[in-house]
Amino acid sequence: MQIADLKVVTLDYSLKDDEGTLIDSSEGRGDFVYLHGARNIVPGLENALAGKATGDEVSVAVQPEEGYGERDNNLLQTVPKDMFEEGADISVGMQFHAQSPEGEMMIVTVVELEDDEVIVDGNHPLAGVSLNFDVKVIDIRDASAEEIEHGHAHGADGEHHDH
Numbered sequence: 001m002q003i004a005d006l007k008v009v010t011l012d013y014s015l016k017d018d019e020g021t022l023i024d025s026s027e028g029r030g031d032f033v034y035l036h037g038a039r040n041i042v043p044g045l046e047n048a049l050a051g052k053a054t055g056d057e058v059s060v061a062v063q064p065e066e067g068y069g070e071r072d073n074n075l076l077q078t079v080p081k082d083m084f085e086e087g088a089d090i091s092v093g094m095q096f097h098a099q100s101p102e103g104e105m106m107i108v109t110v111v112e113l114e115d116d117e118v119i120v121d122g123n124h125p126l127a128g129v130s131l132n133f134d135v136k137v138i139d140i141r142d143a144s145a146e147e148i149e150h151g152h153a154h155g156a157d158g159e160h161h162d163h
């Protein structure tokens with residue numbers, strides 16, 4: 001079987017930046033399972049995996065535009081500290097759900113604290129980063145009707161889950 005749309009794919013992977021620093025890895029967490037063609041993974045990796053077979057090893061360098069996008073400095077915002085709950089223990093690196101001006105949910109990261117202001121960054125933490133994936137294809141199977149309906153995989157053996 002080859003990787004194509006509506007296949008559920010199990011991968012081993014590691015992800016490094018251009019300096020060779022490990023960003024993420026499936027090691028120690030169990031294999032990574034996703035539904036191909038449903039944009040569960042970044043486009044650059046999904047495109048590189050199309051047509052691969054079980055056992056194939058793939059190394060791919062994904063540029064930001066095919067990954068988590070370029071950094072957008074308009075997503076850096078200064079907000080008054082009193083927008084946060086009184087007594088909230090805010091520190092650099094904390095992440096919050098927030099609403100964008102267009103009304104979409106986004107995750108913002110606190111990047112700087114000043115006396116009565118907080119600077120938050122709405123960029124994805126990996127925006128602007130080149131992503132170097134080393135991937136091994138462990139398994140490929142057909143997606144179930146339920147997985148196709150949900151738009152994501154239900155684990156390596158497709159077991160039911162509630163949501």
Ligand code: ZN
Nearest residue numbers: 150152154163
């Ligand atoms: Zn589901």
